[in-house]
Amino acid sequence: MPESTFNHPLFGPVRFRTASKLKWIRGDSISFVSGFDEADIVPLKIPQLAGIDGANNGHLRFHKRGHAQLLRSFEEIAQHGLLHHIKTCAGTLSKRLRKPVGGGLSKLPSNHAFGIAIDLNSDDGSMGGSVAPVAPIFQANGFLWGKSFNDPMHFEVNTFVSAGALAAEGAEAVQPQFIACGQKVHNRGAPPEAFLTELVEWGRGADDEVFERNDVFDIYSSVVSQLGPWRGELHRRAVMLEVLRVLAGFESSWKWDAGRDVTNPSSGTPCTEEAGILQCSGNSMAFSPHLRQLLVDAGGDGTCESFIRTTKSNHRFALEYCARLIRVTTKHHGPIKNGHIHSWLRRDAVDEFMRYLGHD
Known part of the structure; x- marks a missing residue:
């Protein structure tokens, strides 16, 4: 089965293998060999997602280092009266290769495999474009919005932010997505x-x-x-x-x-x-x-x-x-x-x- 190393921006070198025995397959299931501890992906309850289709009554699995910022994001969405924009949740954890929007093959693991991504409103007819009103809140809490790569349903941890840092910073202005670039x-x-x-x-x-x-x-x-x-x-x-x-x-x-x-x-x-x-x-x-x-x-x-x-x-x-x-x-x-x-x-x-x- 194909095996490779991915130098993840947050976790460093991670060794993984795919389920297929002979060749690379788009979106194939993967398992980690070394460099990433799957035990760090643990359950959390997001009260604001209770009753949202696909959200398992708000019970999801997410990387423990991202819990605080994910919870903070949904708290602020509710506080700003924007929760009605979230209609469905397609989940967080999925141990697979990336599936590029263009339909091509990728040999890189999806960030869903690391438990640091969440998909919302995937079935709204615009690939999640209807979540735009809540995107700035996710971005302010250390997430990257997938609109920059034509996948607007998708939010993922760009930088881990601790609970203490979130409390100290409060609600600040959202920085532009492209800074160094x-x-x-x-x-x-x-x-x-x-x-x-x-x-x-x-x-x-x-x-x-x-x-x-x-x-x-x-x-x-x-x-x-x-x-x-x-x-x-x-x-x-x-x-x-x-x-x-x-x-x-x-x-x-x-x-x-x-x-x-x-x-x-x-x-x-x-x-x-x-x-x-x-x-x-x-x-x-x-x-x-x-x-x-x-x-x-x-x-x-x-x-x-x-x-x-x-x-x-x-x-x-x-x-x-x-x-x-x-x-x-x-x-x-x-x-x-x-x-x-x-x-x-x-x-x-x-x-x-x-x-x-x-x-x-």
Whole structure:
């Protein structure tokens, strides 16, 4: 049966295995081998959930270090008269692999397996979007809202907060979700939150192979001094997101529909014209046949003209294409080739991306 190690942002290295004997299966059941004590997931009673469908009359299992902040969240929801927004509860503990919203395979354990996540209003027709009025309360108590990765039913512990700290802090203003990731890039300003949200959503659903090790001098080789050493698959995903965050700032100031670089005298043909937020050009498809196939799979006809149109209109394609391109060459983008992005890459942004990527 497949077995792997996951470097969890809250618990550190955790060894686990899946139930399947031969291959990885989306959402497969898992068991922990080492690094995580399941005895820390213990029962608690949330009085406010009594009578809520799926909540087992308020009796749930949750990691003991998160009890205080979960209880505090529901207490404040009730105090603010917002409890009526919670219609159903899909539970907390589920020992399984992540199930990305996009339907792809993930080889990472869900945070439900660690007993630090809860799903609310999953059957409201908007994947839990109706819980929006209570989200700021969860966020103020150390939870991350799944809306940032297109899973609004989902709340999970982002930082453990003790009962004493909650009592001392009281009800404070909610901090923005993106802090480290929202840092400015050179003279381009700060990335829009909408861009960061789409970036995280893509990163959660992208195939594992986009981030796996290879024998080419690629983007990971280029930025290892700034962001390495690599600490596993989740860390490599987060590093890629940080590279794309900074590169998009340099190339277009985060404009999805950016056109050609008018200062480049060689970009006057469809195949040399830069396009989109990451300013890739159609001639870059020559670096790998897989890149042209990616365009075709996205609905293009394989020509440079369709590359320009698709890159500007299909955000997921733009991110995926650039990520795969910089895995085979670091010479297509001047800011990478000339080392301009490197001093703007942030380890704290990578850590923040890891927290956002490690959810389900």
